Amino acid sequence: MSIAKPFIKWAGGKGQLLEEIRAKYPAKIETYCEPFVGGGAVLFDVLQTFSPKSVLINDINAELMNTYRQIKNRCDDVISILSALQNRYRNQTVEENKAFFYESRSRFNELKTNKSESDNLEKAALFIFLNKTCFNGLYRVNAKGLFNVPFNSAKNPLLCDAENLRACSALLQNVEMRTGGYTACRDFIGKDTFVYIDPPYRPLNATSAFTSYSESGFSDKEQIALKQFIEECAQKGAKILASNSDPKNADENDTFFDDLYARFEIKRIFASRMINSNAKKRGKVSELLISNIASVF
Numbered sequence: 001m002s003i004a005k006p007f008i009k010w011a012g013g014k015g016q017l018l019e020e021i022r023a024k025y026p027a028k029i030e031t032y033c034e035p036f037v038g039g040g041a042v043l044f045d046v047l048q049t050f051s052p053k054s055v056l057i058n059d060i061n062a063e064l065m066n067t068y069r070q071i072k073n074r075c076d077d078v079i080s081i082l083s084a085l086q087n088r089y090r091n092q093t094v095e096e097n098k099a100f101f102y103e104s105r106s107r108f109n110e111l112k113t114n115k116s117e118s119d120n121l122e123k124a125a126l127f128i129f130l131n132k133t134c135f136n137g138l139y140r141v142n143a144k145g146l147f148n149v150p151f152n153s154a155k156n157p158l159l160c161d162a163e164n165l166r167a168c169s170a171l172l173q174n175v176e177m178r179t180g181g182y183t184a185c186r187d188f189i190g191k192d193t194f195v196y197i198d199p200p201y202r203p204l205n206a207t208s209a210f211t212s213y214s215e216s217g218f219s220d221k222e223q224i225a226l227k228q229f230i231e232e233c234a235q236k237g238a239k240i241l242a243s244n245s246d247p248k249n250a251d252e253n254d255t256f257f258d259d260l261y262a263r264f265e266i267k268r269i270f271a272s273r274m275i276n277s278n279a280k281k282r283g284k285v286s287e288l289l290i291s292n293i294a295s296v297f
Contacts, residue, residue, distance in 0.1 A: 004048065004167035007071065008064075008128060009137025010039030012201060014243070017287070018045055020269045021196075024241050024291050025049075031193040034058065035182035037068070040168075042196050047171045056188045058178040061139065063112060063127050063147075065179040068172065070124035075169035081125035082160035089133070094153055101133050101151040109146045132157045182229060191237035199226055201245040202256065204285075220256070227260050234292045240264075241293065246286040261290045 006013060014021060021042055029050040034043055037057040046052065059065050070078050085104075089097055108126040111119040131137050134149040142148045178184045182199070189195055200218035223244075234240055242261075246268055247254035258266060267289040 002163050002167040004044045004171050005164060006039040006041050006044065007161065007165055007168050008039055008067070008131045011136075011138055012198070012243075013039040014041040014198065015039075017243075017269060017271055018042070020267075020289065021045075021241065021243075022049075024267075024289060024293055026194050026239050026293060029194045030054065031190070032056075033185050033189055033193055033195045034198070035185045035195070036060075036198045036200075038064075038198055040068075042198070044168065044171060046194075046196075047175075052194075055175045056178065056185055057175055058180060058182065058185050060179070060181055062179050063123065064139070065177055066120050067124040067127045068177055070121055071165060071169050072172040072175070072177070074121055075165055077121055078125050078128070079160060079162045079165055081122065082128060082165075083162070085125065085129050086159035089159060090156065094155065097133070098151050098153070101130070104129060105134075105147060112145070112147070129159055132159050182226065186229075186232075189233050189236060189238050193233075193236075193238045195233055195238050195240050197226070197230065197240065197242040199223070199242075199244065201243075202247065204245055204247065204250040223256075224260065230290075239293050240291060242288075242290040244288045244290065246288050249285050257288055257290070263292075265291045265293075267291070 006015065018041060022045070025046070029046060029052050031054045032043075032046050032050070032052040033056045034040075035058050037043055037059045040057070043055075043057060047055070057068065089100065092100060104126055108123065108130060111123040111126070130147065130149070131139070133152060133154060135152045136149075138149045139147070140149050176188075182197070185195075199222075202220065202223055230240055230242060244257055247256050268286045269289055270284050271287050272284055
């Protein structure tokens with residue numbers, strides 16, 4: 001079977017950091033949970049490396065979770081729609097594709113607003129199409145919850161990677177999926193569950209707070225509440241690995257996470273981040289891996 005990789009580009013995706021993250025995996029993973037699944041780089045790596053018996057993924061982004069469900073349950077239908085979109089896209093000029101993109105974005109937002117289950121298949125295919133053709137593969141919504149990322153002028157993106165979609169679908173067959181805040185996973189997490197937590201990062205500055213993945217934000221108050229949830233899971237005996245931004249990139253005296261997770265192991269790793277609106281501020285930045293796997297609770 002082909003090696004499965006994320007089927008979308010996602011802000012803060014962990015593909016480039018997998019080697020560092022793998023170093024913190026437990027020796028054995030039979031129960032796995034991701035409360036903020038995002039693009040799923042760690043999910044697909046864990047599924048292929050450990051074949052855990054019980055897996056739960058969750059995200060507050062309903063359109064993302066719908067796409068996971070459609071790939072799991074109706075993969076060939078998703079491929080059929082994406083293939084048609086790809087054929088049209090490849091046979092049009094850039095200007096025609098720009099108009100096509102905004103037409104598709106309007107259709108996606110219409111389906112998103114209507115919330116009809118009968119539209120879920122089309123909505124999932126459009127979700128992937130827009131991800132491949134919008135600026136930097138971002139998912140951002142406005143105050144009304146409507147997707148508003150502009151066109152990226154890509155000439156020949158791979159819109160329908162059928163082989164990878166089928167590989168992802170095969171791995172997702174025994175995965176439970178929920179839509180909601182991270183606390184929706186509380187009842188699933190128990191002793192020896194490996195939990196990877198990749199929340200919306202704490203912004204390093206005003207310009208880096210560029211996006212909202214859902215209609216709700218994620219402030220310092222939410223970061224503190226998440227830490228309390230992580231403590232609760234750790235006390236159950238769960239093995240926790242969490243990622244977040246490193247405030248010291250912007251202010252060497254900012255010890256927000258060092259103080260918040262003082263009882264945990266904190267490792268600083270480096271990632272290339274390309275999503276800052278200012279190209280001069282893109283590049284290598286320090287990120288945090290927070291873990292209790294080497295700690296005693």
